[in-house]
Amino acid sequence: MTSKFEVSTAQIVPDVTMVDASRQDHSTADKQFPGLHNDLLFLWAMVDTADGRRYELVRTLSASATFDFTLHECHPDLWEYPRTVRIPGERDLYWGPIIWLDRHGTRTVLQANVTMAAKHSMTIALSPEKYVWKEEDVIDVLLTPLPSNVTRIDVPGPPDDVGYTSSGCAVSGTIEGSEIVGGYGGLDRMYCLPGISAQISKMAHLEHYWFVWGAIFDDGHWETGNAMLGAGGYATATFHRQGEAPLVATNDEVDAKVLWETKGDVSQPHLASISFCGRTFDFQATHNAAACAAALGIAWLHGTVREQGGPEPTNSWSTMEVIQRNRGGREGGRAAPRG
Structure with a gap:
């Protein structure tokens, strides 16, 4: 069985809904x-800390191992790469086999490599109400999952x-001993057929641009968005204003x-607009968050x-991920570059 296909002519129609995290099964048997x-x-999370730093983590x-990790301090100059704080490996943080345990409805991770576990402590516990993550x-x-804020595709x-599924969270x-004063994060999960890795599944072929954002306003209400733009006209988009459908x-x-x-021989996006359901949302880049991902294209x-014509948020956190591997250049995908 193979997942290789021509995405430009596939005519793929996704079914997208938004559900509450309380309805999610966080086990590997989901x-x-x-x-x-x-x-x-x-x-994942993008956070601001009290010492004035911006981090991506x-x-x-998987069901049996944890093999990839990055914590980096994002640079406010879009042309400067972030400072890598920790990456997977013997000297940095835990990397290796894991066992999932079910404790009263909470799924916790047991580090199965005792040598590595002795060097690098890690606590991960997932439940419908909260995700605990310590390194x-x-x-x-x-x-903490926001109400009815899981995008299900x-x-x-x-x-x-x-x-x-992508669950958006407060x-x-x-981070590094400094209190988090703002940010947005979540838990994303990829599902595929037995015998196929998610990394080579149809979803991996489709994904090109990902936009995820959270914003908070003076009156305390949240607004969130999640948009995936792929090849062959494929796109999904959700928007949720707290208290509204x-x-x-x-x-x-x-x-x-x-x-x-473009600067020298490097090109990257810095502005974007996404329109759906009669609304348009404008993205403006503020930090380079690529770190190790730059080597992967x-x-x-x-x-x-910010929504065009809408109120200005007190704070907004957004990430734009552009996956260029297996592409014929930056023009691939649902979005049409300008300029």
Whole structure:
């Protein structure tokens, strides 16, 4: 079985909904997508700390191992790479086999490599109410799912069925001993057929641009968004204003434009607009967040998002991830670059 196919002519139609985290099964036996299994999950956050720093942190876990991780301080100059704080490996943080345990509905990780565990402590516990994430004295983070803020994407059909969930969360805790004073984070999970890795599944072929954002306003209410733009006209977009019904759009219902800039032999995006359901949201890059991802052909920026004609948020945190591997250049994907 293979997942290689021509995305430009695939005519893929996703089914997108927004649900509450309390309805999610966080076990490795999660069957919310019939016939699929949860192959990978990603804990992630973009946070500001009291000492004036901006961080990006991501931890990748599977049913049996954790093998990828990055914590880096993002640079406010878009042309300067972030400062790497920790990456996977013997000297930095835990990397190796894990065992998932079920303790009263909370899924916790047991580090199965006792030698590495003695060097690098790690605590990860997932439940419908909260995600606890601690790494030595570097990361002490609590991710709290916002109400009805899980974007659920079901993409059945040839060459292989896939599913994806992204739970958007408020973030608290500390990074490198400094208190988190603001940010947005979450838990993303990739589902695929038995025998196929999520990294080579149909979803991996589709993804090109990802936009995820959270904003808070003077009156305390939250607004969040999640948009994926892929090849062959594929697109998904959700928007949720706290206390209101979420907005959902797919494919031709989503229009997006991305503005790239070139400096020397390096090109990267820095402005974007995403329109769906009668609203337009403008992204403006503020920090380079690429770090190790740059070597994989992934541009990764933090920024702010504001709705055109809407009120200005008190704070906004957004990430734009541009996955260029297996692409024929930056013009691939649902978004049309300008400039």
